[in-house]
Amino acid sequence: MIVWLFMLPYHLIAQNKDEQNLAVIVFDAEDGTELEGVGIIISEVNLNSVTNDLGECLIEGLQDKSYKVTFVCQGYKIETVEIKINKNKQTIHEQPMERKAFDGDLNELEEIEVLGDPPADGGGRMIPIEDLPGLKSSIGSVEFSKQDIGDAAGAVSRVAGANIVDGRYAVIRGLGDRYSSTTVNGAIIPSSDPSKKAVQLDLFPTDLVQDLVISKTFTPNLTGEFAGGVVDIRTLKFPKEPIINFGTGLKWNNATGNEIGVNPDRSMDFFGRTNDDLPDVGGIGRPFPTGVNRANRDGSISSRQQEAIDAWGKIHRNGSWKSKFQKAKPNRSVKFLYGDSYQTDFGEPGVVYGFTHDIESSMREGVKINRGAALEGDFAANQGQVRDVYTESIDWGMLLNAGVELSEDHSLWALYMTNVSAEDKFTRGRNIYLSEDSNTPIDNRDRFTGQLGLPGTRFEEDDDENPFGASGTAFRAYDEFAHLERNISTFQIAGDHRLNAGKGIGLNWLLSNSNASEERPDLRLLRGFQFIFDEPHPEYGESVETIANILGQNPSSGFREFLSTKESGQEAKMNLTIPIIGNLSSSTNSNADIEDEPNFLELQGGVSHFDRKREVRGRFFQYGVSSRLSNAALRNPQFGVDLFDDFDNVIVDGIRSVSKTEGVII
Incomplete structure (x- = not known):
């Protein structure tokens, strides 16, 4: 409080x-x-x-x-x-x-x-003290349009003394994002990020925002969470004159018309939602079936054991591990805004409604990522990979603001706003190599001299451990499917009252309820290995991906993750203004208009109460490749290649022991 x-x-x-x-x-x-x-x-x-x-x-x-x-x-x-x-x-x-x-x-x-x-x-x-130069900076709708600013994060980055990190978090006067707070119309809103207090500002499209005010120095009327700065997002208010805007557009980028990797068995609807929920074999808050410790001596499997095997197989087949490629469409957007106020016998009611919706596809191919380390005076990459990233995103927002001005001194309004950002991403990592890692002594080490820092692990054609019978270099590889959905919604009601034609006691109040969520319904990552041939192979071509552990190790083959973060916040605040000294001109000037001037000095006080609740839940499934499966893939290279290309059909028999199962365990 x-x-x-x-x-x-x-x-x-x-x-x-x-x-x-x-x-x-x-x-x-x-x-x-x-x-x-x-x-x-x-x-x-x-x-x-x-x-x-x-x-x-x-x-x-x-x-x-x-x-x-x-x-x-x-x-x-x-x-x-x-x-x-x-x-x-x-x-x-x-x-x-x-x-x-x-x-x-x-x-x-x-x-x-x-x-x-x-x-x-x-x-x-x-x-007024809160308007002194240097304490605040602002940017409004005029600048949003002039500078083609699409969201609140972009707007904050245009303000002196403020920056944006990771494309969404505000940093004010060089302080970390954990020191910044975000409010909507002065009310605190929660964050959907499971590891941060900072609100993700890219969720707020500027089409629904009147202006942003950044407070860089504390004043008594700011939130008690103030540490380094406050970003106040002021939403659209209904206009005195009718306004109606509609727009739609198409945009092209490097992905348009090209083949991009997408999730094979899920797609987002108009509002960015998917159906990637856990199958009904247990869920968040309910127990999952236990694995089978060992088969019976006679080789039979009990009904309980079979039930566990079927349940884990159902979880495994809940989402495909095989990517597909399709042509990307042009980016599309649609925007609508309507606002008006009306004259009635009981006051002047008004309303403003806004809606914005954007669909975008993007791709980045062949991005080289390296982390440097010095090795015996020479530069060597400590970790590197070549990454392809394909993304489909849907961002939409809606605002409804209705109010009534009962008189010049009394007004009421209510606001509902929701903003959603969803993206489907497919990432393909290849040519992954490590060095100076004692836990992986074979990666990037010459298998004969022991020299570290090599790009990949070399295999010659006559090596006994070479499953392909051709010289080349081995790397790690992975495919990742990820869906992310972020949502912030706010409902507010407020009033502003003043007695005696603006010169008496004033009261303004606000009640706010906000909810934020971040859903990662099914993150799937499949790890494997890549073999690049010195010369194109007659059967496999220039390179091949396999589930076989050709580097002689037994790492986990991947994982699945279901994660949900929800945070809610409720705030009630009230400000009271009491006149202390009336206008000074009325005693020395007989002009009647002076009597209508506001008070020269006023005393303001306020009270605010805010509650915040956060819940984070998730499930993590680790995949392990059995030694039997790995050995079978090494003996038959095509078998290992097929499994990486179609991991959906791998055997999941629920047996906990890696040495006993013929497939993978979860």
């Missing part, structure tokens, strides 16, 4: 319901760079402001008329333009600034005359 208390000064500019806003974006006329610190002056009403680090500025308290606005920035020409303010609609003005020519001499600054009487209280705008 967090209780915070601090003094919050407010600015002195009033905003009545008849007043309008002007949003300004200032940029360099040559390269389009947003300009920070540009002075904006409206002399007629004695208003002035400056742009933020995004070149943006919001000016409030204007009337439905035209104003002459002056823009001043060091190194640029002074620009004065006339801007017409729209009634009942925020006016947006984009202002290019032309650079001054530099002729080698000093340029004399142009004279600027500011007309108007200073405020009776001495002037100046008091900035």
Whole structure:
């Protein structure tokens, strides 16, 4: 639970319901760079402001008329333009600034005359503590569109002082991702990563986000989980004017039209779901059948033993181990956004609905991975492999936000948002070799001289241990099938209330319930061996993959893993604002409009309570190759080749002893 208390000064500019806003974006006329610190002056009403680090500025308290606005920035020409303010609609003005020519001499600054009487209280705008420069940075929907930013992770990477690691985790001011927190509309959300507290920001498409605010320094109104920074994702709010957008697109990359490896017996539906669940022979929270210690002396198998054998065989055949290749389609996307507000007798209700969906295929072939180590003064690879990675991904998100503005001082809203990212990945690892590894003394060691650090293990044609009868080099190899599905959903209801026309006690509250999950329903990894011939073999070609232990070892042939991580979080928070000192202008200025100004000094306090629960469950199945199976494969190379190509048909008899089974054990 967090209780915070601090003094919050407010600015002195009033905003009545008849007043309008002007949003300004200032940029360099040559390269389009947003300009920070540009002075904006409206002399007629004695208003002035400056742009933020995004070149943006919001000016409030204007009337439905035209104003002459002056823009001043060091190194640029002074620009004065006339801007017409729209009634009942925020006016947006984009202002290019032309650079001054530099002729080698000093340029004399142009004279600027500011007309108007200073405020009776001495002037100046008091900035709320949480808005002080350096404490926060933000990026909004305008920048999302300009820079083609697709998700919140990409948006954070564009903010000074913040970076993204692994494509999804925020690092603020150089501190690790475990020191960063993520909120949605100010409410903490859980993480679906089983090993991290940090939220995976690539789950949030920018099409459903209004802006992101990054707090780099602690202030009392932030979450108690603050350690190094907070990323607040502010979702779309319903607009004052109707809006409807629809878009669809196709994209091509290096995978489009080419053959990519895919999972042979599963595919994702429109929402990225698969049916890769464990067969009904026991499951998470239920016992699995025990293996058979040994067969009966007469060779018979009891009904209990047969039941165990059938159960393990069913688990093994639950998903195929054989890859297939098919042509990749172009990447597709569809986006829809609708929002509007309505005038009624009881207030102004509004709604915004957004949906985004993307399907993408990608491939990376022939990627060389090496880890270096020094060996007797010369460089040698400690571990290396050549990897092919093929990926199909589906990302989609939905947002529904509905609310009602009962009056200028009372509003209620409710939000539901869900974001899903799913991917199917097939990885093929070849030419794997190790060196300086005492546990694998044969890998990468010359079998006659004992020299380490060789790329693979050499076999000559006349070697007795060569099962193929041709010279070549042996490596390890593997195939991996992996599916990953991540999901974050949030439901929030909130209210904002203020008494006495904005000058009395204020109350805003929020209730939030969020759930995050990460599912890895069936990760399958098959290990084997690869033999690359010096000259193409008449039967096997340039290389062959086999389950036979041609390196003379007996490693596990692979594993299957089912892993589920779920985390939920509930938060309730309330902020109370109490006026301490009223506006200072009312006692010295008889202008009636001054009476509508907000209070000069207010006391704010708040309370917040957050609960988090996490559950991680999984099953891990280790495959072991029996010595009988390995020896049979060595005696008959084609037998070992067939088993690697079609591991689905390998015998799984449930016998625990590797020396007794004729197949593999789990």
